[in-house]
Amino acid sequence: MPPADAADAAAEPRFLAAGDTALVVEFGTVVDRAINRRVTSLGRALRDADLAGIVDLVPTFRSLMVHFDPTVIRRAEIEERVTALLPDLSEEGGTGRLWRVPTLYGGEYGPDLQDVAERTGLSPERVVEIHAGGTYECYMMGFMPGLGYLGILPDELALPRRTEPRVRVPGGSVSIATNLTNIYTKESPGGWHLLGRTPIELFDLRRDEPILLNAGDSVQFYEIDEATYREMRARADEGDPVIEPQDAGAVS
Amino acid sequence: MTGLRVVNAGFAPTIQDLGRPHVQHLGVPPSGALDPVALAIANALVGNEAGAAALELRVMGPTLEVEAESVRVALVGTVAALEVQGERGGPVEANRSVRFSRGTKFRIGGLSDTGVAYLAVEGGIDVPEVYGSRATYTRSHIGGIDGRAVRDGDLLPVALNAVGERSEMKCADLDWAKAQGPIRVVLGPQDDFFSAESIAGLFSQTYTCTREADRMGIRLDGPALEHVKGHDIVSDGIVTGAIQVPGNGMPILLLADHQTTGGYPKVGTVISADIPRLGRMRPGDEIRFEEITVEAAEAARADLEAAVARVIDRFERAGAWLDEAALYRENLVSGVVGPMD
16 A cells, blocks of 8 residues: 555545546545545535435545435535535544444454564454554445455554455454454455454344444454353344444544 | 235335435445336326335346235336236326226236336335335345345235325327437546546447446446556446446446445446436346536426426326126126126
């Protein structure tokens, strides 16, 4: 991944066409905390503006996609509104909720922990300590329902994706790749390194709010033992979300 | 429970409405009908709102049996007929409404003329909503019946156990389904990742729909596009109609079940007025693209909405289709005429 360009974050965003039902507001082309905070800040401001015809606001690492209904609002009007909001965008973090995610590291639940330790020159215990020691921001959702891309992972743990992606990664897998970490919500193919597994369901249609995470939230991981995993897993199987978020501001 | 019993599912039909485009920020694809125009017309024929949940058919239709007092259905988007089974059955043409009573069994055969068609039911198909929509997204098991395609033995629950008698309607104007000419495209968001020659080629050459096609997208075959800034981008948003170009240079048209974000450059976006035509594409169909501006695309969408409203406005009364099965049974019950008459 190319390094963040300092000028990139400060520059005015570019408006990129995505047909007649979406507009991309591009703040940069790289993964960068300041860029992403401007993206989520614009998303919040537009949501608060509550414009008729805005269908959805999808933040990504470095851009905001504004989905709209062209029979209600047109692109030119959205551009005007966005431009008016730009001076007030914030680069403050910690505005979302904080989720503390229980994780059973290593063994069959984290089959790549040993390999990650060897490749980073750290002990498995130290890998867990570093991973569980961080507070990660959810930069964006994507790839599958409820999956958040969380960063930034300390450089000591940064590794490229696996050269041989797995055909089946179990749901709940806590994984890392490049300078990011994530939680696979459901079983799927995947190329990230699996450090452990959480017993909680980040996406469960039985709940009123099926998906827990949202862009702008923060995530911390904490280590649990196998007995706790089984106990929490039994509750999750019953539809219990098991964890509750703390409010904005809980993150220093 | 009352509804339509699936005697034979045909080719994995799915329950679709207008989807859930408002939760893409959670990573949930929009889903919904590949051809929202045909869905709207089918629904209008049976007196529903444009976005009521209906059955989306591909390749080969199902055989269904009425397990309600009566239902009103309409098949739209194909020339295939509803073939009412049994001695006194017969074909009921597409693009009209028809009322069937309990026990009527009907079959929809192969869809030789379109990629997608809709069977709407008065009152709509009544499965639980997920994020405000009944649309099926099979990859993540969302919506429809247990998040999967319809299969043999299912009961498609209908909201109404009986529908009143009234004039049946037909859609005589089918020009909307025959739209020809190039598929219109707005360049971007990543057109600057491609050589000028490649983009010129996109708008002058012919592409072909391959068999690698599903509700997520259609892989095209034709002149490869040349990337000039690599074929990886830091993920950004995806909209239905995006023309994504992975490393091999072969464009993929992204449809309703597309992922919400992705890391391949998108050279352009098919305009919303032409998305229904993409849904109707079949393997082997040829596509030519034409570049237009966002403003022209917005106008084209307004034109399409007006055209669909006009089509619905001009529905005509359909001739009676005698529900022979019901007549037969009533006669048996009432004893007015004997079964051997």
